[in-house]
Amino acid sequence: MASRYGTLRDIPLEEEVVPGTMLCAGCGGALLVRIFEKMLGPGAITINAAGCMSLLSVFPYTPFKSSWFYIAMASAPAAAQGVRDALDILIDRKRIEREDDLKVLVLTGDGAASGIGLQATSGAIHRGLDFYYLAYDNEGYSNTGFQASESSPFASSTKTTPPTDLAEGSILQKKDLFEIWRAHKPPYVATISPAYIGDMMHKIEKAGRMSGPKLFIAHSPCPPGWGIDSDKVIRIARLAVETGIWPLKEAINGEVTHTIIHKKRRPVEEYLGTQERFAHLFRPARNERIIRQMQQNTDDYWNAVLK
Amino acid sequence: MRELLTGNGAVAAAVRLCNVEYIPAYPITPQTEIIETLSRWISEKTMNARFVTYDSEHSMVTGAGAASLTGVRTFTATSSQGLLYAFEMLYNVAGWRAPIVLANVSRALAAPITLEPDHNDVLAARDSGFVQIHAETCQEVLDSVIMAYRIAEDDRVRLPVIVNLDGFYLSYTREPVDVPEGQEVSKFLPEYKPTFGYLNARNPVSMGVSVLDSSAYSYFKYQMHLASLNAMGVHDQVSAEFERIFGRKYDVTDEYMLDDADYVVVMTNSFATMGKSAITRLRTEGKKVGLLRIRMVRPFPKQAIAKKLAGKKGVAVIDQNISVGSGGILYPELAGALYHTEERPKVLISFVGGLGGKKISFSEFRHIVSTLEGAAREGTPQAQSVLLFTEDNWMKVREMLKIAGKGDVNG
Numbered sequence: 217m218a219s220r221y222g223t224l225r226d227i228p229l230e231e232e233v234v235p236g237t238m239l240c241a242g243c244g245g246a247l248l249v250r251i252f253e254k255m256l257g258p259g260a261i262t263i264n265a266a267g268c269m270s271l272l273s274v275f276p277y278t279p280f281k282s283s284w285f286y287i288a289m290a291s292a293p294a295a296a297q298g299v300r301d302a303l304d305i306l307i308d309r310k311r312i313e314r315e316d317d318l319k320v321l322v323l324t325g326d327g328a329a330s331g332i333g334l335q336a337t338s339g340a341i342h343r344g345l346d347f348y349y350l351a352y353d354n355e356g357y358s359n360t361g362f363q364a365s366e367s368s369p370f371a372s373s374t375k376t377t378p379p380t381d382l383a384e385g386s387i388l389q390k391k392d393l394f395e396i397w398r399a400h401k402p403p404y405v406a407t408i409s410p411a412y413i414g415d416m417m418h419k420i421e422k423a424g425r426m427s428g429p430k431l432f433i434a435h436s437p438c439p440p441g442w443g444i445d446s447d448k449v450i451r452i453a454r455l456a457v458e459t460g461i462w463p464l465k466e467a468i469n470g471e472v473t474h475t476i477i478h479k480k481r482r483p484v485e486e487y488l489g490t491q492e493r494f495a496h497l498f499r500p501a502r503n504e505r506i507i508r509q510m511q512q513n514t515d516d517y518w519n520a521v522l523k
Numbered sequence: 524m525r526e527l528l529t530g531n532g533a534v535a536a537a538v539r540l541c542n543v544e545y546i547p548a549y550p551i552t553p554q555t556e557i558i559e560t561l562s563r564w565i566s567e568k569t570m571n572a573r574f575v576t577y578d579s580e581h582s583m584v585t586g587a588g589a590a591s592l593t594g595v596r597t598f599t600a601t602s603s604q605g606l607l608y609a610f611e612m613l614y615n616v617a618g619w620r621a622p623i624v625l626a627n628v629s630r631a632l633a634a635p636i637t638l639e640p641d642h643n644d645v646l647a648a649r650d651s652g653f654v655q656i657h658a659e660t661c662q663e664v665l666d667s668v669i670m671a672y673r674i675a676e677d678d679r680v681r682l683p684v685i686v687n688l689d690g691f692y693l694s695y696t697r698e699p700v701d702v703p704e705g706q707e708v709s710k711f712l713p714e715y716k717p718t719f720g721y722l723n724a725r726n727p728v729s730m731g732v733s734v735l736d737s738s739a740y741s742y743f744k745y746q747m748h749l750a751s752l753n754a755m756g757v758h759d760q761v762s763a764e765f766e767r768i769f770g771r772k773y774d775v776t777d778e779y780m781l782d783d784a785d786y787v788v789v790m791t792n793s794f795a796t797m798g799k800s801a802i803t804r805l806r807t808e809g810k811k812v813g814l815l816r817i818r819m820v821r822p823f824p825k826q827a828i829a830k831k832l833a834g835k836k837g838v839a840v841i842d843q844n845i846s847v848g849s850g851g852i853l854y855p856e857l858a859g860a861l862y863h864t865e866e867r868p869k870v871l872i873s874f875v876g877g878l879g880g881k882k883i884s885f886s887e888f889r890h891i892v893s894t895l896e897g898a899a900r901e902g903t904p905q906a907q908s909v910l911l912f913t914e915d916n917w918m919k920v921r922e923m924l925k926i927a928g929k930g931d932v933n934g
Contacts, residue, residue: 295589336579
């Protein structure tokens, strides 16, 4: 089906999240939320697990034109289940009009998505809940000052994986949430990037035609956590895709398609070199072994994709 | 209609009578029969509700609160470890002011793990904001669930309610129960129509938002506290109406041979039946004893308790729970309730018993009463909780220790 959304010009004009929040300048996640809510339009409810985005609505203010529901960290998808089921009951019994129906969006960070909330998410996907899930993946527990999460990449520096003479930062690989979610065979799961808004809008539009779990993992550069300037967020997000570190893809009923393929990928160190969290790989001495290993991991991924 | 129902069956019957529309569920012994019964009725289409098995009690309570705020009457049930697994969300749904009813089938807490009841599970939730009603009989279980929705959904309260029943002693015990007609219950309990926090597209609302300000935080917490205190008056109104329609009367406390009693045992839940039986027997021996059962545990009916115990010579609080390092949990609450009354009993002694469902024997009740009499006579204060444990209990444990290869342990 032809898409209405291709370029930045196609972004819906109506704002659903108005300016003026407590989020950090240049927050990659905030941009994603803004676009995502525009795509959902009015009549959505955002169900948020504890994380950076919890600071969007702080009593007595909210930037959302639509409804907001803050839950605990582990169970936002369970709240989505309760809201969705209740709306279905009320519509079935004609206690509310169809115009009162809400699109249900779960909004969490990578810590809630990959760690503490994984069980609740697995349950919601298994039950075929009709909802959107936007996981803004800033690759660490940013709201608490950037500690390692299960989504922090190999060799990245966080407050709890500091690089020392003996360690190069996180020794663990980033958890593959896309594959974990895909194993449940939801109708739709995709990765998105704030540097590829057209791709993102197209995916949300496509998912919107489906019923059931519609799941998105968004690359979300975090200026304070990653040690980057606020004005470099989009450029760094673009580099993540161009180096192949952040593959843009979707899976419909479990079938994977890559939506953006760069035939000639940039070397990963161009991406790594932009961020303070990888600075120890370059200074005081270049850590050739780790950089080569990260390049190899990326190449292995794409060689399997392009085979 | 009079039926032989287990406590679990009485809960399920009440839930169907209340036209509950949504049931988030998760199995746990000894609660499971409740959700099995409800799911069977829904499958047989003798009950019109949606039943969803969640991935945990934490998720289940989250979903229950969210559905309630969206506008459907919601019920859920758990026990013991399940209640603790949901603990974070108990505070949340209470803070959301979601008027759900949760049946807790009491079971002692691990470790060591066991199946039979005490009240460390439900009393752990005492500060959460849930109203708590603790039942003694299967009839009271059914009636309390029906009354619980009226209290929870009353705009002066708007708090979730736990109805507590003891595992095994009530959950699996059949008693004759008067099951009212659906039409009568519908007259008593109208359709759930929330006036706020009702999520829909045309009326956007923010729920559960952070406050990040200590004044605002205190304001909302105090509101919950005051709303909970309102639940006592609301209970009495609801109870009067309940009596008018169904002919059964419940107060926030229940009493047995209390009026002329000099010595009183205070209990909660189904073990109060053992207590009443012991009181009857002690009366035949000429002891002026009585029993006070605390039925509403939250809000804690301080004034009602103080009035009932005014002028008594001695009071024993039998806590079927243990706050490790302190003793019985309800004892200090009783002491607080009595402190400012002129005619407060001189003797107030804490007993801990019934842990893990261990029966309290007649000889223990007799010991409790003679301890009260002795303390009243000699004026010897008893600071620590008395831990009830009989010779028989010890013989049994010693036998097991022997089998476990620890036979040289001495008493």
